[in-house]
Amino acid sequence: TYFYPTVQTSLLEHILVDTQGAHASDFIAAITPCTNYVNGAQTLGRITSAQWIRVAFHDFVTANITAGTGGLDASIGFETLRGENSGAAMNDSMGFFRPRVSSKIATADFIALSVVMSVGNCGGPQIPLRGGRVDATEGGATGVPAPDSSLADTLGFFGGAGFNQVDSIGLTACGHTMGNVHHEGFPIVVGPDAVSENNTGGGIHFDSTVATFDTLVVHEYLNGTGNAGGPLVTSFNVSSRSDLRLYESDNNATMTSLANQGNGFFDTCVNLFQRMLDTVPTGVVLSDVIEPMPLKPINATLDFDNDGNLIFTGYIRTLATGTSAAPQSLNLTTSLDKQGLLLTPESETGSSIFGSTTFFPFSTQISNPEAFTSFNVSAPGISSQSFPVQSGAFVVPSLTTVTTIHNTTATVAFSVATRQGYVGRMMKRDNSTAPSVSIQAPVAQVGTLGPRIETFDDVAVTSVAQKAGYYVWEGSVTVEDWTLGPLSISVLNENGDEVDVAMVD
Numbered sequence: 001t002y003f004y005p006t007v008q009t010s011l012l013e014h015i016l017v018d019t020q021g022a023h024a025s026d027f028i029a030a031i032t033p034c035t036n037y038v039n040g041a042q043t044l045g046r047i048t049s050a051q052w053i054r055v056a057f058h059d060f061v062t063a064n065i066t067a068g069t070g071g072l073d074a075s076i077g078f079e080t081l082r083g084e085n086s087g088a089a090m091n092d093s094m095g096f097f098r099p100r101v102s103s104k105i106a107t108a109d110f111i112a113l114s115v116v117m118s119v120g121n122c123g124g125p126q127i128p129l130r131g132g133r134v135d136a137t138e139g140g141a142t143g144v145p146a147p148d149s150s151l152a153d154t155l156g157f158f159g160g161a162g163f164n165q166v167d168s169i170g171l172t173a174c175g176h177t178m179g180n181v182h183h184e185g186f187p188i189v190v191g192p193d194a195v196s197e198n199n200t201g202g203g204i205h206f207d208s209t210v211a212t213f214d215t216l217v218v219h220e221y222l223n224g225t226g227n228a229g230g231p232l233v234t235s236f237n238v239s240s241r242s243d244l245r246l247y248e249s250d251n252n253a254t255m256t257s258l259a260n261q262g263n264g265f266f267d268t269c270v271n272l273f274q275r276m277l278d279t280v281p282t283g284v285v286l287s288d289v290i291e292p293m294p295l296k297p298i299n300a301t302l303d304f305d306n307d308g309n310l311i312f313t314g315y316i317r318t319l320a321t322g323t324s325a326a327p328q329s330l331n332l333t334t335s336l337d338k339q340g341l342l343l344t345p346e347s348e349t350g351s352s353i354f355g356s357t358t359f360f361p362f363s364t365q366i367s368n369p370e371a372f373t374s375f376n377v378s379a380p381g382i383s384s385q386s387f388p389v390q391s392g393a394f395v396v397p398s399l400t401t402v403t404t405i406h407n408t409t410a411t412v413a414f415s416v417a418t419r420q421g422y423v424g425r426m427m428k429r430d431n432s433t434a435p436s437v438s439i440q441a442p443v444a445q446v447g448t449l450g451p452r453i454e455t456f457d458d459v460a461v462t463s464v465a466q467k468a469g470y471y472v473w474e475g476s477v478t479v480e481d482w483t484l485g486p487l488s489i490s491v492l493n494e495n496g497d498e499v500d501v502a503m504v505d
């Protein structure tokens with residue numbers, strides 16, 4: 001399957017942009033509406049959008065930027081039993097991400113993505129998202145501020161993660177514009193009187209708009225109106241007033257300046273959140289910022305049709321922003337066929353905060369695969385774009401299946417096609433030469449709900465057929481303790497680089 005520009009960027013962009021209607025990802029359903037609680041009863045007084053933001057903070061703040069350790073690395077999954085990570089948010093969120101994690105998107109990337117989606121889809125600004133985080137294999141350092149932490153300790157924890165006093169006040173105000181402090185989990189902050197039939201967890205809002213990302217928490221704090229900054233300002237228990245201690249630590253200068261920024265508050269939060277999300281251990285290289293793509297190939301892949309012909313099928317998605325309209329048709333040409341295909345859209349469209357999406361399915365026969373090196377998409381009003389492809393080797397989607405037992409054991413039976421004469425990384429096996437196939441599967445590990453990735457290298461394959469100038473190879477792998485996330489099947493070249501990959505589940 002052809003993913004553009006990379007597998008990871010393509011998949012993350014999909015979750016970010018395909019939020020409603022045609023071909024939508026189900027990720028956003030967890031925070032739709034923004035008051036939704038995806039892990040249990042709506043009467044618990046919990047909301048998922050706010051939980052996601054809190055999880056990222058707890059994962060991040062134990063970073064030691066001098067040592068280059070910690071940050072957004074999903075170590076939080078191993079740390080949920082620590083008192084400083086009290087509350088349902090950590091395992092609720094890890095449990096939601098778990099069946100989505102794959103070799104291409106780590107849990108830590110889901111932690112980052114979830115903040116971007118909560119803020120961006122609940123009234124706030126768009127935080128630039130990068131991919132490429134790497135999950136920790138064990139718990140990291142301690143050091144999350146708690147309601148009864150001293151000001152010095154709190155500033156020390158933030159400082160270790162690279163945030164000074166002004167940054168710390170800003171990040172806390174940006175975080176505490178959504179969500180609750182709950183009696184259940186934090187009885188030293190919120191008393192039992194918060195518990196009611198429709199709020200069994202006893203959640204008290206930080207501001208009057210619990211599920212909207214806005215500046216209200218700052219104004220209510222300074223003016224003493226509404227929720228007056230929330231339970232960490234007003235708690236019956238003076239030692240639990242950590243937000244009050246932090247906000248007052250510079251005589252409210254930072255809070256006053258945040259209030260005076262007006263809409264600039266959003267820019268401040270974008271900046272601070274982005275720094276938080278992009279704090280990663282030394283050696284982790286993040287991708288470019290993932291931008292919504294105006295023209296995107298989706299599930300574009302080589303395959304064989306029922307007659308054994310080689311075909312190239314998939315969709316082209318267009319994204320119309322602002323007042324621009326979707327094109328009526330697209331023209332798809334390939335390096336083989338300059339005449340091209342006229343593509344017409346599916347009737348169902350999608351919508352998102354970025355604009356509306358339209359999907360143009362295509363299928364075209366490839367008669368001379370050696371010359372199939374690119375395809376090009378154009379339409380009136382859209383600048384034409386060319387996409388490079390390779391046809392040397394590919395995972396055959398129609399001949400690849402996953403079967404599961406009890407949802408924990410998965411058997412991947414796959415087919416790979418290699419073009420006759422293709423020089424990839426061929427392995428000597430049973431007196432013949434076979435392609436090198438690697439399968440990566442997310443599996444359960446002890447101590448965290450976050451999966452680890454198990455790799456099956458050089459999976460045995462046997463040659464079973466010849467089709468359309470290709471050898472077809474079959475193989476299979478059985479994965480135990482599968483966590484339900486997409487499995488990747490990769491064909492590797494002589495350098496061990498991926499030439500083609502299929503994501504299956």
Ligand code: HEM
Nearest residue numbers: 050053054057087145146147171172175179180181182242
């Ligand atoms: C002095 C620093 C901080 C302290 C002591 C603190 C403490 C707390 C506590 C005790 C809760 C209640 C959790 C629950 O009842 O489930 C909470 C909630 C929350 N915190 Fe903080 N926090 C701090 C800074 C931050 C920062 C910097 C962010 C974000 C960047 C953040 C984001 C959140 C969010 C979104 C919630 C609501 C969670 C929910 O509704 O489930 N916090 N915080």
